[in-house]
Amino acid sequence: MTNNTPTHANPSAFPTHSYQSKQKYTLTLRWTIILVPITLIAIGVSTQFFIHPTAFDAFSPTSIHGWKSWTKSLTDWSLHERHKPTANxxxxxxxxxxxxxxxxxxxxxxxxxxxxxxxxxxxxxxxxxxxxxxxxxxxxxxxxxxxxxxxxxxxxxxxxxxxxxxxxxxxxxxxxxxxxxxxxxxxxxxxxxxxxxxxxxxxxxxxxxxxxxxxxxxxxxxxxxxxxxxxxxxxxxxxxxxxxxxxxxxxxxxxxxxxxxxxPSSYYFYQLPLGQTVPQITSGACNSCTKSLMSMYWAALSSANATSLTGLQATYGSAATKLNNVCGSPYAQITTVASSAPPSVELAGVGGAWAVLLAVGVLSTSMSS
Incomplete structure (x- = not known):
């Protein structure tokens, strides 16, 4: 009777190769277990501040870099301002x-x-x-x-x-x-x-x-x-x-x-609800109309509709401070609404995940070579 069972190679014929592969796999796994948490922690810490390497941007799925920009970013490890949160x-x-x-x-x-x-x-x-x-x-x-x-x-x-x-x-x-x-x-x-x-x-x-x-x-x-x-x-x-x-x-x-x-000092205050900041102003802004306008804005930010006034939330605080500095402290109500500066804490998010994959990929390649 013909034996149709596939013929298997004798494991003892390749003892050195099998041992080396197993050893390399164990070493790679060990370094991955050690370095991935370190990478995650490093990224988490870095995103708590204001800077991160621009090279990571090239690997973001939302990146709009062309090929030239992409390749340039790989060699550009300078630090730049962090991304603004999607929520804002x-x-x-x-x-x-x-x-x-x-x-x-x-x-x-x-x-x-x-x-x-x-x-x-x-x-x-x-x-x-x-x-x-x-x-x-x-x-x-x-x-x-x-x-x-x-x-x-x-x-x-x-x-x-x-x-x-x-x-x-x-x-x-x-x-x-x-x-x-x-x-x-x-x-x-x-x-x-x-x-x-x-x-x-x-x-x-x-x-x-x-x-x-x-x-x-x-x-x-x-x-x-x-x-x-x-x-x-x-x-x-x-x-x-x-x-x-x-x-x-x-x-x-x-x-x-x-x-x-x-x-134009008074004129600039009409742009606040559109999310555009007030530049340097003069005492020409110190009039009853500007004061009334800022009172109107403050009331709107204190109302139930404040959450939809994202532009005004981002600009009112700075504008009120500038107006009070020029016209006197009681001129505009200072409120605690969001300022034009983005929040100081940002999670790693998608960009961080791509950075982790990049780090793991480099690690795996180096270990397998």
């Missing part, structure tokens, strides 16, 4: 210098008296709208691009004339600020819409919810257009109140007075 994604839109401001202070070099609040003025047709220039194609997903196309064309947005979005994303609204009377008319139009403020609040809340869904990937990828749009939609009601605030002495819109002034 909306704070990534915060800018710390005036050169990054997306809106422009009017170019008139001398002060112009602000006109009084108009009575039923003739509004421009069409009225200035946000995103009135060609939308960038720099979107991560088609769904987000389509969302912006649909949102900018719907009456639910256009009828509400959102000051929070026009301030930073309307070319026409920005350019008209060289004409103080036209600016006065536009502000009246934002404060007097066919739809009620409550209905517009509901509309903006719906848009914000839809943006989170349609632009989830873009928000995760820190697409500034998506991130800033969400901040603006959430700050709609607060910024409408800010735009419509009236100086009772002059009977003029406070915002129009800020635009008319040759000193």
């Amino acid at each position: 994604l909306l704070q990534l839109a915060v800018v710390s210098d005036t050169s990054s401001l997306p809106f422009i202070k009017r170019s008139t070099p001398s002060a112009t008296p602000a006109p009084t609040v108009p009575i039923n003025p003739t509004l421009p047709t069409p009225f200035p709208q946000p995103y009135d220039t060609t939308l960038s194609s720099n979107f991560s997903t088609t769904s987000c691009y389509n969302f912006f196309l649909n949102m900018t064309q719907t009456d639910a947005l256009r009828s509400c004339r959102p000051f929070s979005l026009m301030l930073t994303h309307s070319q026409e609204f920005t350019q008209v600020q060289d004409d103080i009377d036209a600016t006065n008319t536009d502000i009246w139009g934002t404060c007097n819409t066919a739809l009620s403020p409550n209905q517009c609040d509901l509309n903006m809340a719906w848009f914000a919810s839809s943006l989170r869904s349609s632009c989830a990937t873009d928000l995760s990828n820190q697409n500034l257009l998506a991130v800033n749009a969400l901040i603006g939609l959430q700050a709609f009601d607060l910024m409408r109140q800010a735009a419509c605030s009236v100086d009772p002495v002059a009977n003029a819109y406070c915002y129009v007075e800020a635009v008319a002034s040759s000193d």
Whole structure:
């Protein structure tokens, strides 16, 4: 009978190779057990501070490095600022210098008296709208691009004339600020819409919810257009109140007075709910309108809606400190809301996991060679 049982090699024929393989495996396992916890501890400690090697970024699945940047980062072990936590994604839109401001202070070099609040003025047709220039194609997903196309064309947005979005994303609204009377008319139009403020609040809340869904990937990828749009939609009601605030002495819109002034110090405070910081200011900011505006902001941060005002949470504290330093300590209420600085503690997260895999891979390769 033919024996179909596979023929096995005689183990005694390779005694040296078997022993060496077993010894190498044991040694590799032993070093892995020792070094992996040390690596984890080292990464955990390093992420408690503000720096980490940039070479680890090349192995992150969220990295946007091209091949050249990737290879360069492998040899770049310099230290740089740590990543901001995903939980504070909306704070990534915060800018710390005036050169990054997306809106422009009017170019008139001398002060112009602000006109009084108009009575039923003739509004421009069409009225200035946000995103009135060609939308960038720099979107991560088609769904987000389509969302912006649909949102900018719907009456639910256009009828509400959102000051929070026009301030930073309307070319026409920005350019008209060289004409103080036209600016006065536009502000009246934002404060007097066919739809009620409550209905517009509901509309903006719906848009914000839809943006989170349609632009989830873009928000995760820190697409500034998506991130800033969400901040603006959430700050709609607060910024409408800010735009419509009236100086009772002059009977003029406070915002129009800020635009008319040759000193932009007061003007900068209207950017706070959008997550943009106030630069150096002068005593020109020490007026009743700025004081009232900061009181309005502080009240909003003390309300139940404070959690949605991520831009203001990130900028109010610094702005209040600067204002008090220039105008006097009681000028703005100092609150304990989040500052523009990110939290000091960050978990290793995905980047740390990739670093561990890298370390283990290098260790295994060296042990097996």
